[in-house]
Amino acid sequence: MSEKKSVCESSVFEELYSEHSKSLYNFAFYKSGNSAQSEDLVQEAFIKMWNNCAKIIFEKAKSFLFTVTNNLFLNQVAHKKVVLNYNLIGGKEATNESPEFLLEEKEFMELLQNAIADLKEGQREVFLLNRIDKKTYKEIAEMLSISVKAVEKRMHLALKQLREKIGNI
Amino acid sequence: MKNEHTDDTFLSRWLNNDLTNEELVSFKKTTKYKEYQKIIKATENFNAPSFNKREVFEKIRQKTNHKKVKKLIPNWMFAAAASIALLLGTVYYLTGTNETYATSYGEQMALVLPDGSEVLLNSKSSVTYKKSDWFNGNRTLELDGEGYFKVKKGSTFSVHSENGKVRVLGTQFNVKTNPSYYEVLCYEGKVQVQNKNETAILTKGLSFRKIDTKHSEKGTFMGVKPNWLDGETSFNNTPLKHVLEELEKQYNIQINTSNINVNTLYTGAFTNKNINLALQTICTPLSIQFVVDSNKVMLSKK
Numbered sequence: 393m394s395e396k397k398s399v400c401e402s403s404v405f406e407e408l409y410s411e412h413s414k415s416l417y418n419f420a421f422y423k424s425g426n427s428a429q430s431e432d433l434v435q436e437a438f439i440k441m442w443n444n445c446a447k448i449i450f451e452k453a454k455s456f457l458f459t460v461t462n463n464l465f466l467n468q469v470a471h472k473k474v475v476l477n478y479n480l481i482g483g484k485e486a487t488n489e490s491p492e493f494l495l496e497e498k499e500f501m502e503l504l505q506n507a508i509a510d511l512k513e514g515q516r517e518v519f520l521l522n523r524i525d526k527k528t529y530k531e532i533a534e535m536l537s538i539s540v541k542a543v544e545k546r547m548h549l550a551l552k553q554l555r556e557k558i559g560n561i
Numbered sequence: 562m563k564n565e566h567t568d569d570t571f572l573s574r575w576l577n578n579d580l581t582n583e584e585l586v587s588f589k590k591t592t593k594y595k596e597y598q599k600i601i602k603a604t605e606n607f608n609a610p611s612f613n614k615r616e617v618f619e620k621i622r623q624k625t626n627h628k629k630v631k632k633l634i635p636n637w638m639f640a641a642a643a644s645i646a647l648l649l650g651t652v653y654y655l656t657g658t659n660e661t662y663a664t665s666y667g668e669q670m671a672l673v674l675p676d677g678s679e680v681l682l683n684s685k686s687s688v689t690y691k692k693s694d695w696f697n698g699n700r701t702l703e704l705d706g707e708g709y710f711k712v713k714k715g716s717t718f719s720v721h722s723e724n725g726k727v728r729v730l731g732t733q734f735n736v737k738t739n740p741s742y743y744e745v746l747c748y749e750g751k752v753q754v755q756n757k758n759e760t761a762i763l764t765k766g767l768s769f770r771k772i773d774t775k776h777s778e779k780g781t782f783m784g785v786k787p788n789w790l791d792g793e794t795s796f797n798n799t800p801l802k803h804v805l806e807e808l809e810k811q812y813n814i815q816i817n818t819s820n821i822n823v824n825t826l827y828t829g830a831f832t833n834k835n836i837n838l839a840l841q842t843i844c845t846p847l848s849i850q851f852v853v854d855s856n857k858v859m860l861s862k863k
Contacts, residue, residue: 409618417612427610431617435624442625504603522576523604529577544573551572555596 399453400445408453409438416457418525419535422517423465425509433468437461458535500558507557515550518543576601663687664706666813667833669789676700676713683707683737683789684833685810706810707737709787712750724771725756734763735787742803744770746782772800788830795830804831804843805860812836813856820861821849 397404413434420430437460441448448456508516521527521535529543536543574580575588575597588594662682664670670682675695680688686706694701700718712718714731724743727736732750737743745754747763754761754769759777761769771777780797788795794811796804802823805816811833825847831839840851840858852859 406618409621410614413614413617414612417617418609421609427612431613434612435617435620438621439624442621500599501603501606504600505607508604508607519604520607520609523601524607524609529573541570544570547573547576548570551576551597551600554600555593558596558600 397450398445399441399448399450404450405438405442405445408441408450408457412454412457413438415521415525415527415535416461419458419517419521420461420465422520423462423513424468429468433461433464436464455534455537459537462536503558504554507554510557511550511553515546515553518546519550519554522547572597659689660692661687661689666809667811674700674702676715678713678718679711681709681790683709683787683810704736704738706739707735707789709733709735709748709790725754725759728753728755733786739803739806741773742771742806744768746787748784748786772803789833792833793830794833797828798826799828801825801827801843801847808839808843812839814853814858815856816858816860818860820859 399405399408416437417430417434420433421427424430424433437457440460441453441456444456508519511519517536518532521532522529527535529540529547533540533543571580571584575585580588662670662672662680664682664684664686667684669684672680672682672688674680674690675692678700680702682688683706686704686708688702688704688708690702698716700712700716701721702719703721705722708720710718710720710729711733712729712731716730718729718731720727720736722736722738722743723740724738727734727745729750729752732752733748734750734752735744735746735748737745743756745752745763746768747765749765752763754763756769756771756777759771761777761779763769763779766781766783768780768782769777770780782797794807796807800823801821802818804827805818805823808814808831809816814836827843827847829842829846831842833839836853840853843849844851844860848863850861850863852861
C-alpha cells in the first residue's frame with residue numbers, strides 16, 4: 393500500500409498547485425472573463441484548501457478546488473465579458489495569404505470571440521475547457537460535479553449556438 | 562440524417578470521434594459540417610490569458626505562512642510533556658505515597674489491595690504499601706503484626722517484615738510478625754519464607770515459626786483458615802509470653818507477668834470476645850490466678 397498523501401504536507405500542497413492552478417485559473421477565467429478576478433479565485437481556493445487540509449483527502453483535492461472556485465465565483469457578482477486571446481489561423485510563417493484573407497479571418501475570429509462570450513456560462517466553460525484546455529468530458533464532469541452526459545449536452549448546445557450565430561454570414 | 566444534430570449530444574460525439582462511420586459520412590455531406598469545422602478549427606487558436614503561476618503561489622504562501630506546517634501542538638511539546646511526565650513519575654515512584662492500614666486493640670480489618678488480593682488484619686497490626694509499586698506490577702507490602710493473605714495470581718507477591726519476607730505467586734497464607742516472633746502458615750499453594758539467612762518453602766498445611774533467637778521450626782497444622790478469623794486465637798506449643806502479648810492486643814490490656822514463668826509452653830485457643838473467658842482458658846490449665854483491675858491484669862501462681 394502506498395502511503396497516503398496529506399494535503400497538509402507542504403510538498404503535497406505544492407504538487408497540487410503546480411498540477412491544477414493553471415486549469416483552475418482557466419476555468420475561473422472562462423466563467424468570469426476577468427484575469428485578475430481569476431487569479432484571486434485561484435488564490436482563495438488554494439488558501440481554503442490549505443485551511444481545511446486536514447479534512448481533504450488527496451484524491452478529492454482536485455474536485456475540492458474546482459467546487460470551491462465555482463462557489464466563490466457564484467458569490468462574486470461582477471462578471472465581465474469573456475475576451476480570449478487568439479492567434480490568427482495560419483498566422484505564423486505562412487504569410488503567403490492575401491490581405492483580404494487575413495482581414496476576413498480576423499473578422500471571423502472576432503465574431504467567434506463574441507459568440508463565445510455570449511454563450512451561457514455553463515456552456516462556455518465546458519466548450520472552452522474541452523477545446524482549449526483539452527480536458528476530456530469525464531474530466532470536465534468531475535471538475536463541475538456534473539454527469540458526463542450533462543457535459544456532452546452542454547458541449548453540443550454550445551457548438552450549435554456558435555454556428556447559428558456566425559454560420560450564416 | 563434529418564436528426565443529424567438534433568440528438569442532444571451529437572456534436573459532442575463528433576468532437577470526441579465517437580460517431581459511427583455512417584453518421585460521420587452523412588454529417589460531412591451537410592453544409593453545416595464545414596461551418597462547424599471552421600468554428601472548431603478557429604477555436605484551437607484561442608487561449609486563456611497567461612497565468613502568473615509563481616506570483617500567485619507566493620501570495621498564497623504569504624497568506625498561509627505555509628513554508629512550515631503549523632501544528633497546533635508542536636512536536637517538542639510532546640517531548641516536553643513526556644519528559645515532565647517521566648520526571649513526575651520518577652519522583653512519585655521514588656517518594657511514592659505510602660498507604661497504611663492499621664488496626665487497634667481487638668480490631669480486625671479486611672482490605673483489598675490494588676491487584677484485588679485480600680488481606681485480613683488481626684488486632685494491632687498494620688500493612689503499608691506504595692500504591693505506585695503495585696501499579697508497576699511490584700506487589701510488595703510491609704506487615705507488622707498478623708495478617709492473613711489471599712493472593713490473586715500474578716507477579717510475585719512479597720510480604721516484608723522485620724523478621725523476613727514471604728514471597729508467593731498466588732495463594733493463601735497467614736503471617737504473624739512481632740519483634741520476637743515470626744510465624745508463617747500456608748493455607749493454599751506454595752510460599753517461600755526468607756528469614757535472615759534461612760529460606761523455607763511451605764506448601765499447604767505447613768508452617769514456619771521462629772521465636773526469639775531460637776532455631777526456626779517447621780510444623781504442620783490443620784484448618785483451612787486461621788482461627789482468629791473466627792474470633793479465636795490459637796497457639797501450638799507457644800511460649801506463654803507470646804500468648805499473653807496476643808491477649809493484650811486483642812483486649813487492650815496490660816498484663817503483669819512478673820510473678821509467673823512466661824516461657825511455659827501453651828497449646829490452646831482463647832476467644833477474642835470475652836476477656837474473662839479468654840483469661841480462664843489460658844490460666845486455668847497452667848494453674849495461674851488472675852485479677853482484673855480495669856485494663857490491668859495481674860497474674861500470679863496459684
